[in-house]
Amino acid sequence: MTPEGISELISRVSLRDRAAFDVLYASTSAKLFGVCLRILGNRTEAEDALQDIYVKIWNKADRFAVANTSPISWLVAIARNHCIDVLRARKPAAAELDQAVDVAEPSPNPEQSAMAAGEARRLHDCLxxxxxxxxxxxxGAYLNGDSYEALASRYNVPLNTMRTWLRRSLLKLKECLEG
Known part of the structure; x- marks a missing residue:
């Protein structure tokens, strides 16, 4: 079909002529399907996209300006833009970035390691x-996880005495670390 014939069909489609739409589809669908298949790379997606493209053509036919562009270029532009939209919807970039947080290295970074080493030195000095x-x-209680009962029997003191030792020792450590 000639470009003038396609332009005439698009003009008739803008007037909601279903017969013209059928002829336009029969004349141009193979070319537009090839565009969709080339961009999307998936036959099923290309078929779905082609249906959506012809719905857009039906709704936008009145926007086609005969003098400004070739009818095939106009149809291919609609197909191309729609397929690009499908590709963008297929790969949400923000989701990939959000998922990258879950893949991050769990070990501390150099700054965190240096800070932890400094805190460990301070704690060792205070101990x-x-x-x-x-x-x-x-x-024993806070680094090794020993129970108060086990510590009380190890040092041969009553359980409440061990609790008092630990509470007072923690208060002294707190003073030392804050000072």
Whole structure:
């Protein structure tokens, strides 16, 4: 079909002529399907896109200006733009960035490692200011996970005494770390 014939069909489609639409579809669908298939790379998606494209052509036929552009170029532009929209909808970029957070390296970065090492030195220095037996009890309870009962029997003191040692030792550590 000639470009003038396609232009005439588009003009008739703008007037809601169903017969002209059928002829336009029969004349141009193979070319537009090829455009869709080339862009989308998936036959099923290209078929779905082609249906949507012809709905757009039906709704936008009145916007076609005969003098300004070739009718095939106009139809291909509608197909191309629609397929690009389908591709964009297929790959949401924001979702990929959000998922990247879940893939992040779980180990601390160099700054966090340096800060943790400094805090560990400060804590070690503050533990050194406690009586050795009480410092060992704090290490056992809070670093090794020993129970209060196990610590009380290890140091041969009543359970409430062990709790008091640990509470007072933590208060001294807090003062040291804040100072």
């Amino acid at each position: 050194g200011q406690l009586e050795p037996v009480r410092a060992d009890a704090v290490r």
